[in-house]
Amino acid sequence: MLISGAGVAGPLLAYWLGRYGLRPTVVERAPALRDGGYKVDVRGKAIEVLKRTGVYETAHAKDTGMRQVTYVTATGGKVAALDADLLMGRRGDDIEVMRGDLVRILHDAAAPATEFIYGDAIASISPDGDVVFESGRSRRFDVIVGADGLHSATRRMAGLDAPLRHLGAYLSICTVPNDLRLDHEEVFWAAPGRMVFLYSTGPDDPAKAGMIFASPELPRASVTRELVASRFAGDGWQVPRLLETILGDAAPKSILNDGAATAAAPTPLGGRQRSTGEASGDDFFVDSLSQVDIPRWSAGRVVLLGDAAFCPSPASGQGTSTALCGAYVLARALARHETPARAFAEYEDTMRPYTDRNIALGRKMAGQMVPGGRVSIAMRNYAMRTLRLNPWHRQIIASVNKPIFEAANAIELPAEATPVAA
Numbered sequence: 529m530l531i532s533g534a535g536v537a538g539p540l541l542a543y544w545l546g547r548y549g550l551r552p553t554v555v556e557r558a559p560a561l562r563d564g565g566y567k568v569d570v571r572g573k574a575i576e577v578l579k580r581t582g583v584y585e586t587a588h589a590k591d592t593g594m595r596q597v598t599y600v601t602a603t604g605g606k607v608a609a610l611d612a613d614l615l616m617g618r619r620g621d622d623i624e625v626m627r628g629d630l631v632r633i634l635h636d637a638a639a640p641a642t643e644f645i646y647g648d649a650i651a652s653i654s655p656d657g658d659v660v661f662e663s664g665r666s667r668r669f670d671v672i673v674g675a676d677g678l679h680s681a682t683r684r685m686a687g688l689d690a691p692l693r694h695l696g697a698y699l700s701i702c703t704v705p706n707d708l709r710l711d712h713e714e715v716f717w718a719a720p721g722r723m724v725f726l727y728s729t730g731p732d733d734p735a736k737a738g739m740i741f742a743s744p745e746l747p748r749a750s751v752t753r754e755l756v757a758s759r760f761a762g763d764g765w766q767v768p769r770l771l772e773t774i775l776g777d778a779a780p781k782s783i784l785n786d787g788a789a790t791a792a793a794p795t796p797l798g799g800r801q802r803s804t805g806e807a808s809g810d811d812f813f814v815d816s817l818s819q820v821d822i823p824r825w826s827a828g829r830v831v832l833l834g835d836a837a838f839c840p841s842p843a844s845g846q847g848t849s850t851a852l853c854g855a856y857v858l859a860r861a862l863a864r865h866e867t868p869a870r871a872f873a874e875y876e877d878t879m880r881p882y883t884d885r886n887i888a889l890g891r892k893m894a895g896q897m898v899p900g901g902r903v904s905i906a907m908r909n910y911a912m913r914t915l916r917l918n919p920w921h922r923q924i925i926a927s928v929n930k931p932i933f934e935a936a937n938a939i940e941l942p943a944e945a946t947p948v949a950a
């Protein structure tokens with residue numbers, strides 16, 4: 529079996545196929561594991577997947593340990609500070625980890641039974657499973673899995689593509705100096721149609737700066753760091769310094785999250801890779817807040833997984849979790865059925881209600897992620913200030929976040945499979 533993409537879903541699928549006695553191949557376009565990035569939540573049933581995989585404790589040890597979320601005014605005055613887990617809808621064993629740490633953990637779990645090929649990609653797939661790689665090599669596979677992310681090339685090659693659902697905003701993120709000496713704290717700043725979030729895991733660690741701006745869909749080539757800078761030009765607080773970092777680097781200027789821009793200058797998030805200890809804008813990433821919501825996830829020998837099949841968008845905070853559950857369910861189906869068609873049908877039947885729920889959550893959350901006008905920001909600030917003083921604020925926030933909890937748990941994970949060959 530061939531898996532395209534060594535992100536979250538690809539390595540986990542490889543791990544489980546290995547556990548079922550198969551030896552999959554993973555091809556990753558980037559020349560090395562893309563283990564940089566931003567923090568991601570893993571919630572609900574995806575935690576059970578990590579436990580069954582035997583990596584929960586390792587992942588838990590990498591929890592970012594964020595303590596506090598602070599809202600500030602346009603000029604940086606403190607509005608309110610709230611408990612981070614509570615506000616972000618994490619409950620029980622849920623964790624928040626750097627995506628790169630998770631990718632590394634999953635890769636290491638899969639490595640003993642997996643062939644990893646870096647710096648290559650699928651160029652074409654025949655109906656019989658003959659795959660030609662961009663390097664010119666060719667091989668035959670019984671099943672080809674597209675776990676190659678939001679802008680999946682496999683999806684296009686399999687004829688499963690449909691326009692992404694644009695959620696009305698763009699999101700950029702990059703490493704920046706931790707000028708505020710944030711210590712396990714995240715700070716949110718808002719202006720009409722714009723939002724900045726800034727966080728760090730320690731006062732001596734670099735920070736990550738996320739910048740979100742409302743926009744109709746734009747041609748991909750026009751979505752550059754200069755565009756992001758132009759949308760925040762003239763803003764106050766830390767914004768001028770962030771823009772200085774983003775623009776101060778000589779890296780390629782148009783960088784999106786499909787690995788494509790990495791061919792010449794490879795990186796975890798589309799820019800040139802540096803260790804996380806360095807504070808720089810050169811891991812800059814920008815992409816639309818979009819969803820993948822397509823009627824079919826498979827065609828012939830090809831099946832899609834993770835963001836390639838059912839991206840709920842970063843607004844949902846559920847893309848990692850749905851990718852993890854999908855990989856577990858797909859591996860189980862492939863181990864149980866002799867024909868790909870049956871395995872794909874079982875996988876899709878099990879996953880659809882869960883992914884539909886999370887895609888719906890992403891649409892809803894996207895509307896709340898990008899601030900409206902001054903009045904709605906003022907109302908939100910007022911609500912945050914008074915909420916903090918309300919003795920029931922934990923219950924109120926938990927009830928507002930109930931849809932996240934429900935979406936994160938909207939699947940009954942089937943028991944591990946007995947492989948057909950056993």
Ligand SMILES: Cc1cc2nc3c(=O)[nH]c(=O)nc-3n(C[C@H](O)[C@H](O)[C@H](O)COP(=O)(O)OP(=O)(O)OC[C@H]3O[C@@H](n4cnc5c(N)ncnc54)[C@H](O)[C@@H]3O)c2cc1C
Nearest residue numbers: 533535536537557568569676677787834835845846847848
């Ligand atoms: C800023 C931000 C914050 C987020 N926060 C959260 C969160 O809190 N919680 C959450 O659950 N999710 C979050 N997400 C979403 C989450 O990162 C994704 O949903 C998740 O990584 C999807 O996993 P995946 O394996 O499907 O795809 P990815 O992790 O994107 O991996 C795809 C892999 O395929 C490779 N690739 C691309 N094209 C090719 C090709 N042609 N050939 C071979 N390889 C290719 C890429 O290099 C990459 O390694 C966030 C995303 C962003 C951008």
